[in-house]
Amino acid sequence: MSIALPLALLLAAQDPAWNCDNPQAQQEMNYCAAQDAERADAELNSVYRTAIERARAADREYAGLADGGGGPSDGGPGEEATLREAQRAWVSFRDAHCRLESFEARGGTMQPMLDSGCKATLTRARTAELRGPNPDCPENPEPAQLMQCLERGLTRADAALNRQWQEALTALPNSAEQLRTAQRAWLAYRDAHCAVAIPAVASVETQNLEGVLCRTRLTEARTRELADLAAMGE
Known part of the structure; x- marks a missing residue:
């Protein structure tokens, strides 16, 4: 690879x-x-x-x-x-x-x-x-424990995204409006994608877990994209 x-x-x-x-x-x-x-x-x-x-x-x-x-x-x-x-x-x-x-x-x-x-x-x-799943989660957790752990991971990912978003706005002041438009579109994409990416035949519990994982992965990827944009500057 x-x-x-x-x-x-x-x-x-x-x-x-x-x-x-x-x-x-x-x-x-x-x-x-x-x-x-x-x-x-x-x-x-x-x-x-x-x-x-x-x-x-x-x-x-x-x-x-x-x-x-x-x-x-x-x-x-x-x-x-x-x-x-x-x-x-x-x-x-x-x-x-x-x-x-x-x-x-x-x-x-x-x-x-x-x-x-x-x-x-x-x-x-x-x-x-x-x-x-988040490596900080305990091994063989109960479903409720796993959900709580994954939700904490999503909260951290959202916080990191928000910090990187502010850095991108600071680094790219002339592109701020385009960035806002793109970010709104990305948020709509993330939520819509993760709503349909989980097989409907899965249990509600599994759908909820996979939904959190999906949003976390996409959020982390978007954070890296914004970091790359900020690093290039204008």
């Missing part, structure tokens, strides 16, 4: 003194965005390995349910195989989607930065998905 960035590495060798805390030239911005994408990818790989181990354990537990250890079978792939299939499909989606998003500056010097920034954002959102 590693992101190949030979150009970024070449540029780093040419100018190792570039400052990613405050990049100025476009090549410097491209390099720093690529470095951020690499960091996001490294975190994803770590969380993915943990998710694979969980999937293997679930497969072993499932196989041990039947007498003799043969386990019941539905004739399909197990959790590990399904997770690997899903991850391969996600990587293909991410790379194609971000290539398309970068076409806003197709052939220009900004294209690598747009591609890397998109990959960093989607990769961190995928990492949150694979990590699952």
